[in-house]
Structure formats: C-alpha cells, structure tokens
Amino acid sequence: MRTTRTARTTRTAAFLATTCALTALALTGCSGSGGKGAEEKPARGESGGQAAGTPRMKVAMITHSGEGDTFWDIVQNGAKAAAAKDNVEFLYSAHKEGREQAQLIEAAIDQKVHGIVVTLAKPEAVGAAVRKAVAAGIPVVTVNSGGRYSQGLGALAHIGQDETVAGEGVGEELNTRGRRKALCVIHEQGNVSLEERCAGVKKAFEGVVENLGVEGTNMPATTSSIEAKLQTAKDIVVVVTLGAPFADATVKAKSGSGSTAEVVTFDLNAAVVKSLKSKEIGFAVDQQPYLQGYLAVDGLWLNRTNGNVLGGGRPVLTGPAVVTAQDVPALEKYTARGTR
C-alpha cells in the first residue's frame, strides 16, 4: 500500500512538474508574429450606442444549418447586431433535418415569440409549421434559400439569394474569363440549394461543367478527392467550390496534382480573402449572409413598430456579389470579425 501511495505521489509530482514546465514554456515561447498579439482591436460599431426605445420584443430564428458552419455564424452575427439595435431578444436554434427544424418552429410558437425568421431549405418538411405560425398571428420572414415557397406559406418577406441566379452569375463570369471546362464540387450530396448552384453554373456557362461529390465533414478526404479528379481530367481549367472552406482545400489539391486550374468559390471567409489577395483564388461570389440575418430581424421590428413590409411580395436578393482581389483591402477587416 505504502509503495503505491509513494508511487502515486511521485507521479502526481511529475505531472505537476510537466504542467509547470509547459506553462513556463508558454510564457517564454512567445511568437513574435501573428496571433492574438497582432490582432487589430475591432471597432465595435454594432454594440455601441443606445438600443431603440420601442417595447422589448422576442424574435426566434430557426435554420437548417449544420453544426459549426461559418456561413450561419455570420447570419447570426447580423441578426444579433439588428437585435441589439432594435431592443429585440434574439433566440437562435437550428437543425439540419427538416423534421427537427419543424419541431423547433413549433417550440418557438409555444414560446409566444413576436416574430420568426426561418429558412426554407426543406419546404415540404417545415411548410406546415410555418403556416401554423402565421395562423397564430406571428409574422414570419424567410431567409436564404426557398424564395419561391415563401409567399405561398404566408410569410411577410423573403431575404436571400436565388441559388440558380447565383450559379448563373458564376457561369457568366467564367464566360467573360474565357474558360472552357469547369468542375463543380458539391460538399453535401443531396442538398437542393447546392445542386441548384451547380445547375445554374451549367446553364449560363458556355463550356462543359462536371460535378464532383465530396465528403464535406472530412477535409483531408475532400482534398484527396479533388486531387484525384484533377489528375484524371487534366483538361479542367476551373474548379468551382460551393463553400469557402472547400476553396482552400482545392488550392491544396491543386498543388498536389500539379494542375493549373483556377479556383473560384461561393461564400467568403478569412482564408478565402487571403487567397484572393495572393491570387490563388480567382473570384468569390458573396451572398452577404450578414444582410440576411440583419434585414430579417430589422424587417420584423419595422413591421411591428411601423407596419413596414419589405420586398413587395418578391424575394429581396442579397447576392450574388462578385468579389475579386481588388476588394480585398476592405474585406480583410470585415471577414476577420465575422460580419462578411
């Protein structure tokens, strides 16, 4: 018994010593470049100032987002900024399965919120719940995809991007750049809005478009699949990715396969802006997710306090906005703080 006790004490001591050593190392082993030390303090435009004097209201946003998606994070940031300005209590929930999303909408109705923001990626699954909310007298604004279902379900307005139009935007941009053969990388197979984007590219593009399905939750697998495709089809001169993180993976895959294809992408993040700057990515199509969140909450607030309705019964488009290396200086700041 005694021996084990001593052994344990020794081991604890060893563990503590390691921890101390590491802490000491952390304190001394500083990086002279990058990191938090080099970070610019962001101007907190949205949190400063006084909130509106209107009565407190509660708005729930329910999306089809998967976990840890940068895009939806920016949407939320926009919504929160508007909520802070408008004296709104903002509630967010999400589930990538339509059935679950519908249940979350029902829960928001039970909570007696004053407004609901919802995405219509799976209109068949969430339609009934949206109708129920409208019937209960809760104004609903739809955002992101599913614009054509919005009015039929009784929503006030739709704020988002028409995926086919956005895809066509990319196709046209590629035409002006004189490209011949493109690869469209779908990172979530069976997702309607992603398929629509590729279909849009195909529709407007004068060259050939091939689709490639990859496993979006596994970056190394995504990279090696794109690499394999580029090795096989050497005539591909442009790769279109449908989400920002996958553009970076494609840049890696390109160097692995020795391909010289241009990379273009939907959506932005800090890494994409960096690659735009270094010309590793040709251009990006931004659908301005911040606007979708901000305008949805602001629209509900204006509707309650001033009776306004946005869009006149038609979808309000927040994209596509084509972004190139020229836009980088301003963008760098915005993407770093998660608003663009």
Added chain:
Amino acid sequence: MTATAPAPRTPVPQGGPDERLVHTSPLRKLMGRPELGSVVGAVAVFLFFSIAADSFLRASSFGTVLYAASTIGIMAVPVALLMIGGEFDLSAGVMVTSSALISSMFSYQMTANVWVGVLVSLLVTLLLGVFNGFVLTRTKLPSFIITLGTFLMLTGLNLGLTKLISGTVSTKSIGDMEGFESAKAVFASQLTLGPVSLKITILWWFVLIALATWILLRTRAGNWIFAVGGEKDAARATGVPVNKTRIGLYMGVAFAAWVSGQHLLFSYDVVQSGEGVGNELTYIIAAVIGGCLITGGYGSAVGSAVGAFIFGMTSKGIVYAEWNPDWFKFFLGAMLLLATLLNAWVRKRAEARS
C-alpha cells in the same frame, strides 16, 4: 510477470511429440494471419480499378491514394489495437478536431510559438484518452456508451469553446506565427519523388503500423491486449493489469488523434470546429475490413492498414473512374461489402485448411 512466464513444462505425453512443438510451415503460418483475407481483398480492389480507371495506375495517382489511406490509417491503427482489446472508441473522430482546435487556439490566444500549442494539445488530448479509459474501468459500463458520451460532449465543446474564444466557428489563422513552418514540416509537409508527391502522413502511418505490430507481437503489453480482449476476467485472474492496459489503449487512440489533428491544423492553418463527426465509423470499418473481430481478442495492426488502403483505393478509385457522383456512396458501400465478404471467405478457407 506471471502472465507471460513460460508455463511449467508438462511432461510430454507418451506416444507422440508435444503438439506445441510440431513444426508449422511458413505458408501455414501465413494462412493463419488475420490480415490475409484483407490483403486478397486489397489486391482484388486494386486490379478492379486498374482496369476500370485509366488514370488509377499513374504514379501520381498512387501518391494521392496513399495519402487518402494514411489519413484514415493513422487512426485505424490504434483503433484496431483497441478493438483487439475488446473496446470501442466512438469519440475518435471528433477528438482529432478537438486536438487541432486546442493546438490552434492555445497558440493564437497566448501569442505563443505554435510548438507550445502543439505540446499543450498533446497533453490535453492524452488526458481525454485517459478520461475515456478511466471512466470505462471505474464504471464498468460498455465502452460504446461511455465513448458515445465523450463523442457528444466533445462535439459540443469543440463548437461552444471555439465560438466563445475565437468569436467565429473556425479558428483564426496561425500561418504567420513563429514555429509554423517547422511544425508544418513535421505534420503536413510533402516529399516529391519524381512524378509522385508523398505527404508526410504516409510516413507517420508506416511508423505507427510498425510500432503497433511490434507491441502486439513482441512485447508483454501485446500479450496483455490480446488477453484483455479475449477473456477479461481470466486475464485479470492470471495477473494481467487489465485496467492499465485499457487506459493505455485509449491513450494510444488519443495520441493518433493528436497526430491527425496536427496534420489537419498545419495543412490548412485554420480548423473548422464542426469537422470530424462520422469519421470514427470509418476507422472502425478499416479495422474490421483488416480482420479485427468486433468481439475482440483477434486482429492485427497491419490488417487495419490494409483496410485503410482498401478504403482509400475505393473512395479515390471511384473518382478516377469518373463514375456519376450521385452514386458515389452506393459504390463505396458495395465495394466495402464485397471486400469484407471476400476477406471472410478467404479466412474461412484458411482456417479449414489448417
């Protein structure tokens, strides 16, 4: 120790030599290896894609397939060891992401040399492994339940803490920080040999296979692992440190998760916090294709490597063959099923013959 000391020699029964001393031919020995079936499966998959896909046989393609296999294989090796020891780890997939996130955020937030973050991450990830093992040995609950809990908790922590600390769901870039280049050389560099570019993960993978094989076949700890997976109580009765062995196995998984996590971080310099979910099954599948029994007590590290290689060949071979991407998952599933069936059939044949 008592577990491995040679059993007291019983007198040879009269009328014939001790059957333990009968010489077995090398071929017979080979036929009895757990990975044999999977090797046959791998050859079949290789031949299939050599015919079906023109660009599959190019040297540069080989580098890509090996890379795909290595990213699965690095994790499949310790997962196979764990399965031989009779346990599962469902948290292995997200633990990779956790490890990358810890490393990245520690370096960034402390403005420290990235190597400090890498070491802190090693320590914390190993502690996660110890946690899995410790809870398992203390509660005696099935490892399936415990690691399912860890899996869910880590998924939440990855997301919650990243959002709390970085403000967004992905980490900030550490590409311009001190030590990044040297760490990248260790975890994510690329070696070009003529037309073939080989990623360093392949080296890590081979080293882990060699190490695991040595442990399994040549050390006392290897005997313990087989004993624990075969019959736990009997193993304990003969003096095998069952609890220590199992905690050690979970630490092995954690160590590999650290290696994979650092690869993830240093190849892309930012980490998406939602990644890694679902990969744990891939590792288990690779181990099972490679001949590990789900019930424990049987399997090999080399087998898991062959399993990972089959997985890598199939997933990239489908791309090389330029099949319709809508059917990708179906082909993947069908190929894996066929490879496993072939594996089982070959093993049955081998057992019947010996």
